[in-house]
Amino acid sequence: MDSHFCKVGRVRPRIGEVLGLKELEKKYSSFIEEAYNVMQTDASLSDILYHDALKLKKHIVNFNTFEK
Numbered sequence: 001m002d003s004h005f006c007k008v009g010r011v012r013p014r015i016g017e018v019l020g021l022k023e024l025e026k027k028y029s030s031f032i033e034e035a036y037n038v039m040q041t042d043a044s045l046s047d048i049l050y051h052d053a054l055k056l057k058k059h060i061v062n063f064n065t066f067e068k
Helices: 021-037 043-067
Strands: none
Touching: 021 043
């Protein structure tokens, strides 16, 4: 059995540990800005960027509450 098909015991690092809070905030603001810029030309890309930005926002909020 190949190991790449088995997801049991797979561990992913927390995004807050890989990237710092400043990097997360920069990525969030760039996603929001780019989503706003392409809203009129490509609505599906804008939706994807907003969705990714919301996921980053959740990580930022969790990162802030984890530090306190």
